[in-house]
Amino acid sequence: MSAVNHKRYRFQSNEVNLNFEFVSTGPKGHILKVVRYSPQNANGRTYFNLAFGDWNESENTIDDHSTSNNQDTRKILATVAATVLKFTETYPDMPVFARGSTATRTRLYQMAIAANLQDIQPVVEIYGLTRYGEWKPFQTGTNYDAFLAWRKKVR
Amino acid sequence: MSVQKKHHRKKSLKDVVSSSVRDYGNDPFVLKKARESKMTLEKHGFPKALEKRWPKA
Numbered sequence: 333m334s335a336v337n338h339k340r341y342r343f344q345s346n347e348v349n350l351n352f353e354f355v356s357t358g359p360k361g362h363i364l365k366v367v368r369y370s371p372q373n374a375n376g377r378t379y380f381n382l383a384f385g386d387w388n389e390s391e392n393t394i395d396d397h398s399t400s401n402n403q404d405t406r407k408i409l410a411t412v413a414a415t416v417l418k419f420t421e422t423y424p425d426m427p428v429f430a431r432g433s434t435a436t437r438t439r440l441y442q443m444a445i446a447a448n449l450q451d452i453q454p455v456v457e458i459y460g461l462t463r464y465g466e467w468k469p470f471q472t473g474t475n476y477d478a479f480l481a482w483r484k485k486v487r
Numbered sequence: 488m489s490v491q492k493k494h495h496r497k498k499s500l501k502d503v504v505s506s507s508v509r510d511y512g513n514d515p516f517v518l519k520k521a522r523e524s525k526m527t528l529e530k531h532g533f534p535k536a537l538e539k540r541w542p543k544a
Contacts, residue, residue, distance in 0.1 A: 342500045346508040353508050368511040370521045374528035377541065381524040383517040394516040418502070427537055429524045459534040461527070467534035478527055482537060 340410035343367075349422040350380075352415045353387075358402030363387075365408060366394050367415045369428065379480075380423070382430040384412055396433040409444030413452060416481060420456055424483040431478035441479060446472045456481050 343354040352367040364387040369380040385396035402408075416428060432438035445458060449472065452458065459467045460476030467480065511517050532538075 340500070343502050344505045344508050345502065346510065347504055347506070349504075351508050351511050366511055368514065368517045370512060370517055372521045372525050374525045375532060377528075377533060379524075379528070379533075381517075381521040383511070383514075383520040385516060394511060394514050396516055396520075414502075425540075427533070429528065431520075431524065431527070433520075457536065459536070461531060465531050467531070469536075478524075480534060480537065482540070485540070 339407055340414050341365075341407060343411060343415060343418075345415070345418065349419055352418075354411050356400060356402045356404055356408055358400075358404050360400055360402045363400045363402060364389075365411070367412055368394070369419050372429075379427040379429055380419070382412075382416070382428050384430075385433075396437065405440070406447060409440065410448055412441075413444050413448040417452065417455065420481065420483040427480050427482040429478065429480055438477065439475070442476060445470060445479065452481075455484055457484055 341354040341356065343352045345352045350369045354365050356363040356365055366385060366387050368383045370383065372379055372381050383394065383396075385394040386398045386400060388395040388398070419428060420426070430441055432441055445452065458470035459480045460470045460474065461478040461480075462468055463475070463477060468474075470476070470479070
C-alpha cells in the first residue's frame with residue numbers, strides 16, 4: 333500500500349473509475365471534492381483530462397475557483413494523486429492531462445506531484461509543459477504550465 | 488507479570504466503488520477544461536516519450 337494513503341482521504345469512485353468523490357473535513361466543515369477524468373482527443377490521440385474542484389450544491393456544478401480554507405491542502409492533493417494512480421491502474425495506456433484553472437492552481441498541482449513523487453514516480457511517468465511550450469520530464473523546483481502523466485510499462 | 492503486546496494496526500483506507508457517485512462528464516466546468524486541454528495539446532503536441540508508446544498509424 334502506498335504511503336500516500338496515510339495522509340489522504342478515502343475516495344469513492346464509480347464503476348469505471350472516471351468519477352471520484354471525497355470529503356474534505358476541517359474548520360470550514362465538510363466539503364465534497366470531485367475529480368473527473370474525461371476522454372478527449374488531440375492530434376488523433378486519445379487522452380483523459382483531469383478536472384478537479386469543489387461540488388457547489390446550490391449551483392449544481394463543480395467550482396474550481398472556490399477557496400475552502402479547510403487547512404487540509406496537502407491531504408487533498410495527496411488524495412487527488414491517489415486518484416491518478418487508481419485511474420492509470422485502470423487505464424494503463426491512457427495519458428492524463430492536468431492543469432489548474434489559474435496559475436496558482438497549477439502550482440498546487442505541481443506541489444501535489446512533488447509531495448507525492450516517491451509514490452507516483454515508480455509507476456507513473458510525469459512530464460511538465462514548460463513556459464517555452466516544451467514537454468520535459470517533471471523535476472521538483474521547476475514551474476510548469478500543465479502536466480501529462482501515464483502509467484509506466486511493466487517490464 | 489505478563490507483558491501484553493500492543494498491536495497497533497495501521498488504519499488502512501478502503502476506497503470504495505459506489506453507484507451513488509455522480510457522473511460529472513457533462514458538467515460545464517469539466518467540458519470547459521477538456522476543451523482547453525485539447526487546444527493546448529493540439530498546439531504543443533505530446534511528449535516524444537509518449538509518442539513512442541503509441542503504435543504507428
